[in-house]
Amino acid sequence: MKPTLRLAGVIGDPIAHSRSPRLHGYWLQRYGVAGHYVPLHIKGEDFAKSLEMLPKMGFSGVNVTLPHKHSALALSDCVTPLARRIGAANTLTFTENGIEADNTDAYGFAQNIREAHPDWTPRRVALIGAGGASRAVIAALQDQGAAEILLTNRTQPRAEALAEEFGAGVVVVPWADRAAMLDGCDTLVNGTSMGMQGNPALDLDLSALPRSAIVNDLVYAPLETPLLAAARARGNACVDGLGMLLHQAAPGFERWFGVTPQVDADLRKAVLA
Numbered sequence: 032m033k034p035t036l037r038l039a040g041v042i043g044d045p046i047a048h049s050r051s052p053r054l055h056g057y058w059l060q061r062y063g064v065a066g067h068y069v070p071l072h073i074k075g076e077d078f079a080k081s082l083e084m085l086p087k088m089g090f091s092g093v094n095v096t097l098p099h100k101h102s103a104l105a106l107s108d109c110v111t112p113l114a115r116r117i118g119a120a121n122t123l124t125f126t127e128n129g130i131e132a133d134n135t136d137a138y139g140f141a142q143n144i145r146e147a148h149p150d151w152t153p154r155r156v157a158l159i160g161a162g163g164a165s166r167a168v169i170a171a172l173q174d175q176g177a178a179e180i181l182l183t184n185r186t187q188p189r190a191e192a193l194a195e196e197f198g199a200g201v202v203v204v205p206w207a208d209r210a211a212m213l214d215g216c217d218t219l220v221n222g223t224s225m226g227m228q229g230n231p232a233l234d235l236d237l238s239a240l241p242r243s244a245i246v247n248d249l250v251y252a253p254l255e256t257p258l259l260a261a262a263r264a265r266g267n268a269c270v271d272g273l274g275m276l277l278h279q280a281a282p283g284f285e286r287w288f289g290v291t292p293q294v295d296a297d298l299r300k301a302v303l304a
Contacts, residue, residue, distance in 0.1 A: 037288050038068075040070060040071045040090065040093050041068070041071065041094040044074055046072045049096065051096075054276070055280065066288055078106075082103075082123070091124065093123050095120060100120055104132055108131070109128065109130070110133075111131075111133045124286045136279050137167040137168070139167075140168050143274030144218075144274075148268065152175070155179045157213050158222055161189045162223065162224075173197070178200055179200050182203050182204065211239055215241065216240060218246075221250065221256070226257050233256075242266045243267075245267070246268070248269075251271055273302065274299075277294045278294055
């Protein structure tokens with residue numbers, strides 16, 4: 032018999048910076064759910080044992096963040112096709128049949144843009160960065176029908192490896208040509224940490240980018256990154272990165288706590304408070 036007090040959390044190393052406890056805590060209070068969502072600082076060498084113990088402690092599931100997303104995939108009993116394709120899991124659900132792994136980052140990315148621009152139909156997209164976040168972005172863009180994803184990264188071999196893995200229209204552009212590749216793009220995405228508090232701004236000339244293009248920065252601290260400020264000043268529609276965090280959390284909350292949560296302005300205010 033499952034406990035009436037439902038438990039979930041987020042595992043990472045480090046984890047103190049995570050806004051997920053504030054996010055899920057807001058939903059728990061809003062919907063009157065008897066449960067807790069807690070941050071779990073777990074080192075890599077303890078990760079496997081933790082996944083074994085958490086269901087026995089009454090946890091319904093957990094979110095997984097750096098550096099455990101790849102390990103989570105390998106340690107799960109059932110993996111969704113999307114998580115397998117992305118190569119990482121961020122949402123684990125503990126069931127009678129074992130650990131079910133999913134990746135909701137791609138959903139969060141697409142839902143964030145579509146919430147602000149319901150008619151968004153990416154066709155030619157410029158993506159900066161070839162890190163873990165970009166894997167989910169590429170999968171989402173392919174599922175949204177993007178015909179061409181122009182990918183650039185300061186370390187080109189990393190971008191080339193990603194393009195080879197995902198195929199289907201992912202084209203690597205040298206870092207030196209990142210400004211020119213914006214010509215004709217309908218969407219620009221920054222998938223790097225450049226522009227985040229404490230990091231240098233993304234060095235990118237937007238002159239070639241059509242003013243009709245949507246610009247999305249996955250960074251959400253600060254909400255208005257130098258990239259978004261520059262894009263907004265020239266008339267581009269801009270989407271900040273906070274919505275991706277909020278939307279990716281919703282599927283897990285529904286699975287663990289049995290309520291379909293709403294992503295709205297009140298939630299944004301609560302998470303930013």
